[in-house]
Amino acid sequence: MNGENILSLAQxxxxxxxxTFLGHxxxxxxxxxxxxxxxxxxxxxxxxxxxGLSLTILVIAFLYTVALLAGIIQDYLVGDPxxxxxxxxxxxLFAFRTPSLVHAFYFITLFAEASVIVVMSLLLxxxxxxxxxxxxxxxxxxxxxTSEGAAYLGKLLFHRLRPDQLLRAIEEDSFSFPSGHAxxxxxxYGVLAYVLIRTHRSWxxxxxxxxxxxxxxxxxxxxxxxxxxxxxSDVLAGDLLGLAALIFAISVTEWLLWKNEKQELSFTxxxxxxxxxVEVCVVSGLxxxxxxxxxxxxxxxxxxxxxxxVLSLFQKGTLPLYTETLVGNHQxxxxxxxxxxxxxxxxxxxxxxxGLADVLSYHSLKQxxxxxxxxxxxxxxxxxxxxxxxxPHDMGFEKQTEKQTVRARHHARFWKTRYETESGALFVxxxxxxxxxxxxxxxxxxxxxxxxERNVFVSDLKxxxxxxxxxxxxxxxxxxxxxxxxxxxxxxxxxxxxxxxSCKS
Numbered sequence: 001m002n003g004e005n006i007l008s009l010a011q012x013x014x015x016x017x018x019x020t021f022l023g024h025x026x027x028x029x030x031x032x033x034x035x036x037x038x039x040x041x042x043x044x045x046x047x048x049x050x051x052g053l054s055l056t057i058l059v060i061a062f063l064y065t066v067a068l069l070a071g072i073i074q075d076y077l078v079g080d081p082x083x084x085x086x087x088x089x090x091x092x093l094f095a096f097r098t099p100s101l102v103h104a105f106y107f108i109t110l111f112a113e114a115s116v117i118v119v120m121s122l123l124l125x126x127x128x129x130x131x132x133x134x135x136x137x138x139x140x141x142x143x144x145x146t147s148e149g150a151a152y153l154g155k156l157l158f159h160r161l162r163p164d165q166l167l168r169a170i171e172e173d174s175f176s177f178p179s180g181h182a183x184x185x186x187x188x189y190g191v192l193a194y195v196l197i198r199t200h201r202s203w204x205x206x207x208x209x210x211x212x213x214x215x216x217x218x219x220x221x222x223x224x225x226x227x228x229x230x231x232x233s234d235v236l237a238g239d240l241l242g243l244a245a246l247i248f249a250i251s252v253t254e255w256l257l258w259k260n261e262k263q264e265l266s267f268t269x270x271x272x273x274x275x276x277x278v279e280v281c282v283v284s285g286l287x288x289x290x291x292x293x294x295x296x297x298x299x300x301x302x303x304x305x306x307x308x309x310v311l312s313l314f315q316k317g318t319l320p321l322y323t324e325t326l327v328g329n330h331q332x333x334x335x336x337x338x339x340x341x342x343x344x345x346x347x348x349x350x351x352x353x354x355g356l357a358d359v360l361s362y363h364s365l366k367q368x369x370x371x372x373x374x375x376x377x378x379x380x381x382x383x384x385x386x387x388x389x390x391x392p393h394d395m396g397f398e399k400q401t402e403k404q405t406v407r408a409r410h411h412a413r414f415w416k417t418r419y420e421t422e423s424g425a426l427f428v429x430x431x432x433x434x435x436x437x438x439x440x441x442x443x444x445x446x447x448x449x450x451x452x453e454r455n456v457f458v459s460d461l462k463x464x465x466x467x468x469x470x471x472x473x474x475x476x477x478x479x480x481x482x483x484x485x486x487x488x489x490x491x492x493x494x495x496x497x498x499x500x501x502s503c504k505s
Contacts, residue, residue: 050258055251062247069240072233076158076177084328086231087390090163093226095385095392096360102169105223106293109170110283112185112220117144120279121188127275131267133195135260139253140191147187147245151238154178160234167228170293179230182238183245185220189213190246192272194253199267227293307339307421307499311473319417321476323430324387325484331386332489333476335454336429337497338414339421344503345414349397352460354412357396358382371406372437378406384443386484388415388428399460401433407444409434412457423468423499431457438485446487451494458496469499 075082110116121140128136160177162168174180193213197206217239224230305313313319314334322330340348346356358364358380371378379400385392393413401408414429431453434444447453461467475495482488 050255054254054258058247058251058254062244062251065240065244065247069237069244072237072240076160076233076237081327082233082236083231085326086233087163088324088326088328088387088392089225089232090167090228091387091391092385094167094228097169097226097228101226102293105226106170107283107287108219109181109223109227110286111216111279112181112188113283113286114180114184116279116282116286117184117188119282120275123278124192124275127267127271131271133199133267135253135256136191136195136267138256139194139249140188142252143187143191143242143245143249144184146248147183147242148180150241150245151178151180151183154237154241155180163228163231169227170229172229176230177234177237178241179221179224179234179238181224182217182221182230182235183242184238185217186239186242187245189216190242191249194246194250195267196269196272200269205269301418302420302425303418304420305426307423310337310339310419310421310426311497313419313426314475319419319428320389322388323413324390326387328390329484330481331483332430332432332450332481333479333491333493333495334388334428334430335450335475335491335495336412336414336427336431336457337473337495338427338429338500339424339498340427340500341424341503342416344424344500345395345427346397347503348461348464348466348500351466352457352464354397354399354410354457354460355379357398357411360385368406375405375407377404381406381409383411383413386413386430389417391415407434407437409444410453410456411444432489443485445485446483446489448487448489450489451491454496458498461498461500466500467498468501469497471497473497 072082074080121144124140125137128134128140154177155175158177159175162172162176190213193209196209200206200209221235221239224235225232314321314337320334322333325331338345350356358367360382364380364382368378368381370376371381377400379398381398383393383396383398387393394416395414397412397414399410401410410431410433412429412431414427417426417428419426430450432450433447433453435447436445437443438445458467458470472494474493476491476493478491478493480488480490
């Protein structure tokens with residue numbers, strides 16, 4: 001079934017629904033006493049005039065887009081879950097940063113760079129003039145001017161700072177909300193898609209252009225997130241702002257085309273291909289002559305404290321008591337506080353038969369997926385990220401169970417804090433037992449008794465002889481709770497403080 005048949009079927013179904021609805025006795029009676037409403041309603045759906053179906057669809061799309069944008073602005077102003085997820089997602093992407101991907105996404109982000117867009121817009125204007133598509137010049141510049149102007153005013157109005165300097169792979173000195181690159185990519189490539197859809201009757205060409213533009217928007221948006229220069233809400237707001245400007249410009253264009261029905265429109269695919277080649281050359285030139293993006297992970301400034309001051313950090317609220325979900329809700333409380341030398345921590349845990357888990361990567365995920373599928377062991381399988389103080393865990397450790405399968409394992413997550421004592425750095429951690437996989441192997445189901453796992457871990461360290469000092473503290477009241485995936489847990493609320501005799505083994 002081709003696109004035209006699908007459209008015809010949808011129209012027939014819609015007509016049947018409307019006919020059934022209008023045929024209801026009470027509806028029919030009300031409509032016969034309100035003829036002006038019938039006339040107004042019919043006028044809104046006629047195809048004979050721009051002020052009919054075309055304008056109705058455009059107005060609904062514009063209002064819906066503006067409503068979504070207003071929702072994101074409201075989320076930003078009141079700190080809703082979307083904004084809570086912003087910082088955690090930024091930290092999570094930073095944990096997966098590699099030099100090769102930084103360069104790849106830096107190349108991609110240049111497709112929405114202001115200098116590239118200006119050059120390509122001027123070239124596109126020349127092509128439209130040459131092909132006598134003067135109407136699309138209006139579309140292009142009306143979209144760009146309104147979207148970029150609104151984005152600039154938004155930055156001045158909200159004054160949102162970009163992610164922390166430590167997270168940025170490239171230098172950006174303007175405000176963050178909304179994203180100018182996201183606004184631009186939606187506006188510019190949206191116009192290109194609209195022109196091609198408007199000038200071609202083939203459904204294959206139209207759908208290819210539509211999804212091609214969507215793909216470009218998504219990949220440029222993600223490049224801004226991966227490079228650490230924007231939050232998720234920034235790029236979503238930018239996309240919606242660009243889309244609103246695009247719908248407005250299309251409305252003006254369609255009105256002008258309706259006024260001049262005899263105008264012929266033609267923008268060939270070979271012309272688009274040539275335009276694309278030129279754009280890739282412009283971006284490549286800018287990429288190779290620009291300064292190489294920063295790729296080395298920077299470390300936050302450490303604060304030195306005495307060992308006997310560690311617990312006061314939690315009591316005063318300087319350090320959180322709980323791990324967090326992506327949107328900032330509490331999960332399991334911290335149940336391990338460890339002082340150890342960072343280079344020695346994996347060695348100390350290895351002496352207790354807890355191995356360091358792999359970081360998430362294509363290779364580690366492929367290996368873990370195979371182990372899950374065939375119920376095999378994987379002693380270094382990666383762990384689902386968990387958050388503490390808005391950061392994903394720095395290190396994961398695991399120990400095989402008697403079942404010798406990746407589906408069931410002892411696992412521990414640890415975060416390095418910004419504090420350092422005379423005996424070593426301060427780490428916090430949570431321990432739990434994976435009993436099975438769920439969600440298609442994406443994550444694990446944990447045993448609810450997390451205190452037993454804490455005690456197992458401490459016992460293993462004792463047997464290995466790496467504990468120099470140990471004490472228990474009542475961290476929180478005994479509690480019941482759930483983690484991000486809905487697994488229930490219970491705890492006595494105690495945390496074990498350990499100072500390790502680092503690298504003794």
